[in-house]
Amino acid sequence: MALGRGLGELLGEVESAYENSTGNVKSGIRKINVSLIKANPNQPRKIFDEEKLQELSESIKEHGLLQPIVVVENDDGTFTLIAGERRLRAHKLAEIEEIKAVIVDAEELKLRELALIENIQRDDLNVIELAFCYAQLLNEHNITHEELSKKVFKSRTSITNTLRLLQLNSYVQQFLATDKISAGHAKIMLGLDNDEQKMICDSIIGQKLSVRETEKLVKEIKEKKEDKPKKVKPTSEYNFSSLDNIVQKLQENNLKVKTEKNYFKIEFNSQEDIDKISSYFNIQ
Secondary structure, eight states, X not given: OOTTTHHHHHHHHHHHHHHXXXXXXXXXXXXXXXXXXXXXXXXXXXXXXXXXXXXXXXXXXXXXXXXXXXXXXXXXXXXXXXXXXXXHHHHHHTTOSEEEEEEOOOOXXXXXXXXXXXXXXXXXXXXXXXXXXXXXXXXXXXXXXXXXXXXXXXXXXXXXXXXXXXXXXXXXXXXXXXXXXXXXXXXXXXXXOHHHHHHHHHHHHHHTOOXXXXXXXXXXXXXXXXXXXXXXXXXXXXXXXXXXXXXXHHHHTTOEEEEOSSOEEEEOOSHHHHHHHHHHXXXX
């Protein structure tokens, strides 16, 4: 299955199966006990809006599940979820034991690809999760931004700009992922150090700064950094004349002295040499 093509076929199968499900036991849709369904370990989505899940749960209670989830069957009789984690979570909230599902035949190695592309094309990831999806697909399939743009039907510029958000520190990323700040705010912080990013992020949230106001604040920080004089490392000057005298005196006593840039080494071969050194440095 080529990258970017599996999902279309998959969702087409879901749609086709669902349209023919009424009164047709061979439609391709089955009811599965939710306790038998395992989460896809490669699911990129990490954050779910609890309020929206509750709303979806109430809708399922009243109208039923309109779109089945998609799973693959495991050898032990359990199932691994490929698409529809929000629907599955909402179903559990509604305390309904069984859920409509389409079972597809997918290789284990395709689970990550299917999960990533399903989320990207459905536009239901936050921007940070989307960036991680792009990064995973680029790394695992060794493709360029341009090639990825054709696979997921997003512009290359959009993909590149989204990936840049992963350069932000984790503190900023968590607020971006939960929509406490916008992508516009986040992009302005790129290039700042971690402490500056945290300070700007806190200011955006605490003072409800607009993107334009944030741009002004970041500009002021950068200007202050440019105006601040650079610290010059102090240099020390030493008078080596006294050291030369020491070396000369030791050599006059028939001691071998080797001088280096910032130290000298005295060689001794007898007790007499040791006594000479001790005497000179007044060592008892």
